[in-house]
Amino acid sequence: MIRWKVLGKKDYLNAAVFSILCISIILAGCSKTEPVKDEATLVRGQTVNFNVSGQTANYSGEVRGRYETQLAFQASGKIIKRNVEVGGIVHQGDVLMEIDAKDIQQTVNIGSAQVASAQSQLSLAESNLERYRKLYEQGAVSSMQLEQYQNAYEVAAAAVRQASAQYTQGSNLLGYSSLVANADGVIANINAEAGQVVSAGQPIITLVQDGEREIEINVPENRIDEMRSAEQVMINFWAMPGLTAEGKVREISPVADKATRTYKVRITLVNPPPGVNLGMTANVTVANAKAQAAVYIPLSAIYQTSDIPNVWVVQDGEVHLRPIKVGNFGNQQVQVLDGLQNGDVIVNAGVQKLREGQKVRL
Structure with missing residues (x-):
């Protein structure tokens, strides 16, 4: 006789747990455990190369003439x-502008009349002196009277010289009514128009003389020393891509501009290529000549922790944080003075996403 046992709630739970454990053991025996792989992160790297030429600096400039003359009238008047x-192209001796010379002509006429009057007085004084000299020889007049006429003659002679000088001055002033080019060249600027009244010495026309061409750039005060010791200056022109010319620093202004606080620097074109015209835009690249080994890395490679700049150095497929000492900044680069060695490979992008000892691949 079979006896049935009624199972309670607790017995059902124990049986369910036992069944789950059996199923887990069976599945574990049928599957293989795969180890978790730590994939290397793909990064962009850069090899550190030291050089002695230093960082290059770029400046925008303008093609100018070596000799630029500010022409002005030597007399006042109305143009x-x-x-x-x-x-416009002009040649030496060309008349560029003229002013109204009516008043100057009247001054010349006055001087001419004064010369004629003074010469007449001189002729009269000469006749009187000759007459009294004969009377003195005959004993008819005293020596004092002769000396008086001698003095009158000398005064008349001086008056002639004075009137002649004034007449010559007026004649020269009449010639100054025309503004004449002092050399062959190109008109770069005109500051007055016909009908305008100008004063003597007021700049009217800028004449760029034919000959040497230069590049004028503005350099900040912290780059002046580098400019003085520039080893190589290369120039390229926006209007002529692919063309590069060599330059040489000729002049550095000793005084900074009051508005921009920069110094004007003139660079002479050693062998100016054909087609370089006044006013062209030029790019000047200057290499520092200080023979000090230095390396420049992108600013994106800097990982800042507190006040210490660091870089991630790749060694044996892993990245390690290394502190560095930085120098000058410029052109999205920074100079590294200490902390790196020639041949080190650094990460130059995405440095905030890395951690110490992380595996990477370049």
Whole structure:
């Protein structure tokens, strides 16, 4: 006779747990455990290369003439004629502008009349002196009277010289009514128009003389020493891509501009290529000549912790944080003075996402 045992709730739970354990053991025997792989992160790297040429600096400049003359009238007056335009080619002796010379002509006429009057007085004084000299020889007049006429003659002679000098001055002033080019060149700027009244010495026309061409750039005060010791200066032109010319620093202004606080620097073109015209935009690349080994890395390679700059150095497929000492900044680069060695490989992008000892691949 079979006896049935009624199972309680607790017995059902124990049986369920036992069944789950059996199933887990069976599945564990049928599957293989795969080890977790630590994949290397792909990074962009850069090899450190020291050089002695230093960092190059770029400046934008303008093609200018070596000799630029500010022409002005030597007499005041009203401009009545303009014979040139900006960009026009002129030759030495060409009349560029003229002013109204009516008043100057009257001054010349006055001087001419004064010369005639003084010469007349001189002739009279000479006749009187000759007459009294004969009377003195005959004993008819005293020596004092003769000396008086001698003095009158000398005064008349001096008056003639004075009037002649004034007449010559007026004649020269009449010649100054025309503004004449002092050399062959190109008109770069005109600051006055016909009908305008100008004063003597007021700059009217800028004449760039034919000959040497230079590049004018503005350099900040912290780069002046590098400019003085520039080893190589290369120039390329925006209007002529692919063309590069060599330059040489000729002049550095000793005084900074009051507005920009920069120093004007003139760079002479050693062998100016054909087609370089005044006013062209130029890019000047200057290499520092200080023979000090240095390396420049992108700013994106710097990983800042507290006040210490660091870089991630790749060694045996892992990255390690290394502190460095930085120098000058410029052109999205920074100079590394200490902390790196020639041939080190550093990470130059995404440095905030790395951790010490992380495996990476370049």
